[in-house]
Amino acid sequence: MSRIVPVVLCGGSGTRLWPRSRADKPKPFIPLLGEKTLFEETLSRCADRSEFGAPVVVIGEKHLAIAQEQARPIAPDARFIVEPCGRNTAPAVALAAHAVDPGDIMLVCPSDHFIAQPDAFQEAAIAAAGLARDGWLVCFGIAATAPETGYGYLRRGEALDTGSKVAQFVEKPDLERALAFVADGGYAWNGGIFALPAGLFLDELAAHRSAMAEQVAAAFDNARTEDARIFPDAGAFGAIAGESVDYAVMENTDRAAMVDVSMGWSDIGNWDALMSKRSADDDGNVVLGSGEIIAASGTMIDTDGPHVTVVGASDTVVVVDGEDILVAARSAVQRVGEASRCKSQ
Template sequence: MSFLPVILAGGTGSRLWPLSRQLHPKQFLSLDDGPTMLQQTLERLDGLEKQAPIVICNEAHRFLVAEQLREIGADSSHILLEPVGRNTAPAIALAAMAATQDGDDPLLLVLAADHLIQDIEQFHSSIEKALSLAELGYLVTFGVVPTSPETGYGYIHQGPPLGPGFGVRRFVEKPDASTAAAYLKSGDYLWNSGMFLFRASRYLEELERFYPDILHACRQAMAHTKKDLDFTRLDDEEFAKCPDISVDYAVMEKTQHAAIVPLDARWSDLGSWSSLWDISDKCESGNSYHGDVIHEGTRNTLMHAESRLVVAIGLEDLVIVETKDAVLVADRRKSQDVKKIAERLKAEGRAEFENHRDVYRPWGRYESIDKGQRYQVKRITVNPGAKLSVQMHHHRAEHWIVVSGTAEVTNGHESYFVSENESTYIPIGQIHALRNPGTEPLELIEVQSGSYLGEDDIVRFEDDYGRA
C-alpha cells in the first residue's frame, strides 16, 4: 500500500546548541559522522512502497534541504517554503493541499526530520499497521512504548483495541515525575511521538470542522504559490494569518476518529544532550564521546569535540560540547536548560546563536578564519560547476588566493582563470563573479578589507539560485 511521506523540517533544535544553530539546526546535522538526520528520516523508508516526498521547511534552510536530498538521490521537486513558522497543523494542511491539487488523495505519513529510530524493522511494521487503519478513514498517530517515566514528553492514553491498533482516550500534557511513573506502571500510556498517518482529504475534513480559519488561510496561501527552482513559495501575507497551533491541539485531541499504533523501535526525538547520551554507545565508564577526546577518571559523561582536543579528568554526569566558536559544559541532568542559553544568545544578538563559523551556501560553504576592525579572512569552498552570484560591494575590496583547483573569475569587463598558488584582486564597487569550472572542489582564501564587512553589503545582479 503506497503512501506519500511528508517531512516537517522547520524546527530550530535549540536544546542541542552549540551544535545546532538557527541557520543550521539539528535536522541538517550528522551526529554520528553518517547521513544527516533529514537524510536518515528519508532513508529509513527504503523498502516501503512510497511516493516522492513533500518536505516543508523554513525559507532560510531551502538550499540545505535541496542539497541534502540531492546527496542521497531523493526527489527534491516538492519543497514547500514556510514564510513564517506556524506550527504543525498549518504545515500539514499545506502538504495535504499540495498532495491533492491534481485530483489525487494519497495517504500521508507525517514525520519530523529530527527524530531517531534505530529499529527499522519494527518501524516498518508499525507503518503497515497504521496504513490499514488510515485506509478505513482513521487519523492514526504513533505512540512510543515508554521505557522510563519521562517528564519531557506528552503522553497518549490508549483506548480499546481497534484492528491492529487502539482507540485514543485522551492526549495528556507533559507530566510531573510521580504522574509519569504512574503512567509507566499502568501500561496504558504511550509517548506522543508527533508522527501521523492519514488520508489527505480526511485531515482537511477534520481541520475544517475544528479550525476552518487555518484551512481558509492555507487555501489562500496555496492559491498564490510561485515556483522558484525546486521550491514552492507561498503567499506571505495569507499564510501569516494562520493561528500558530499544533496538529495535536487543532485536530487529534478533538476528532472522534483518532487511532494509535504502538511503536517499539528505539525512538528518540533527541530533544536534549542527555537524550543523545541515552542512546549513544558508551565505554565501560558510561562515557559517550565523539571526535578527539581523552578522558581520565570520568564517568557517565558525553564529550563531543568538533575541532580540537578535549580532555576530561575526574568528571561525572556532564555534557561537554566543543565547536570552533563555543564550548558548552553542563550538568547532564539539566541539559534541557541549554534552550535558555540559546534564547539568551538570541536576545543579545550573538552570532553564536545564528550560525557556525562554517556557513553553508547553495554553491558551497565558507569559514570565517579571522576578523578585525577593517579586515576579514575566509576559507571558501566552491562545489564543482557551481557559481557565486554576479555581484558588487559598496564598502569592501577582496583578494582571492587559490589554494586548490582553478577559479574562473569575472572582474569588471574581464574574464580569466586563476590557478593554484595564484591570486587576484577585486576593487571596491567592481562587478564580479566566481565560478568553479572543474570537477573537484575549488578552495581559496579570501581577504576582505574595507570600512564595512557585513554579509548584507552584497548587490546581486545575476544568480543561479534565485537570490538576485
C-alpha cells in the same frame, strides 16, 4: 490503493543542541549519530517507492538549499513546500494536504528524530496507513520504556483491527504521573508521527479550526510554483495563528487512533538524549574527538578540535564547536536553549 506519502516537517532550530546545532544549520541537517544527518535518515526510511510515494518536505526558505542538497541522492523526486514563516505543525501539515491527492495517506514525520529500527518503523507505517484508509487519523504510539517527563503520552482505548482508538491525549507529565503511566502499561509516548488521510485531515481542520483551514487554503491557492518548489502566499500564511496538529485536530476529533511500535525512537531533544544513543565505555563515558575522562562516570566529551580533559566531573557534558564551548551538568541540559548565543547564531 491510496499512496503513502511521506510528509517531512523541518521546522525548529534545535537550540538545545547548541553549539553543534545553530540557526543556519540546525539539528536535522548535521550528522549526530553516524555519517548521515537525521534528515537524510528520515528520507532513507521512506525510500522504497514500492511502499512510499515521493516525499513532500515542508521547510523554511533559510534551510531550503541544504535540504535540497541532502535530499537529492536519496529522494530526487522530493517536492518542497517553502513556508514564508513558521506557524507550527497544523498549518504545515495542512499545506502538504493541499499538495497531495485527497485520498493519499500522509505519513507525517519530524525531520530530526532518531529511529534505531527502521524496519519496525516501516511495518508500523504500513499498519497505520491501513487504519487511515478506514477513516482514522492515526498516531504512532511509541513504547514508553522510561518515565519520560519531556514527552506527551497517548492512553490506549478500544481495540481496532490493527491498532486502537486513542482514549486520551496527555500533556507532558510530572515524574510521579510518568512513573504511573509506565507501570500502568496502557500508555505510549506521543512522538508526533502520524498517518493521516489528506482529505479527512482537511475536513477535520475545517471543523475544528475553520479560520486556519481557510487561511491555509488561501495561502496554497495563491502559491507560486518553481519546479519542485511551492511557495505559499506570504500574506495569507502569515496571518495564521500557529498551532500544533495535536491541539488543532487530534485532541478534538473523534477519529483519533493509534498503532503501537517499538523502534528505538528518540527525539534527540537535548545533549543527554543524544548521549544515550551513543556508544559508551564501561564507566558510561562517551568521547568523540580528542579527549579523555579521568575519575568520572556518565560524562561526554564532543569536540571538533581542541583536546579536552575532564577530571572528576561526573554526569557532565562538554561540547566544543569552533570557538564556542558548552559545559553543562546532564541534569541541566534542558536549559541549554536559554544561552544567549544560541539565539544569536
